[in-house]
Amino acid sequence: MLVLTRKTNERIQIGENIEIKVVSVDGDQVKLGISAPKSxxxxxxxxYEAIINENNQAASQQLDALDILKKL
Known part of the structure; x- marks a missing residue:
């Protein structure tokens, strides 16, 4: 893991298309602005974790439905 120190209004560039800007720091809370392609x-x-869990559950349900159809 790369750890960087940035101050308010300083930026981090990831590749050519992703930019992260420190918008503000208030106590232990940091606000970040992220510019990235819509894709x-x-x-x-x-x-992100919730999306992954829901996708895994949906895939599991589809497999269960296929098993039921195979038995018919």
Whole structure:
């Protein structure tokens, strides 16, 4: 993991298309602005985890439905 120190209004560039800017720091809370192409999904980690869990559950249900159809 790369750890960088940035101040308010400083930026980090990832590749050619993704830019992260420190918008503000207030106590232990940091606000970040992220510029990325629309083709790249940007989520808070807890939202990303929920999406992955829902996708896994949906895939599992589809397999269960296929098993039921095979028995018919």
């Amino acid at each position: 790249i999904d940007v989520h808070r980690y807890e939202v």
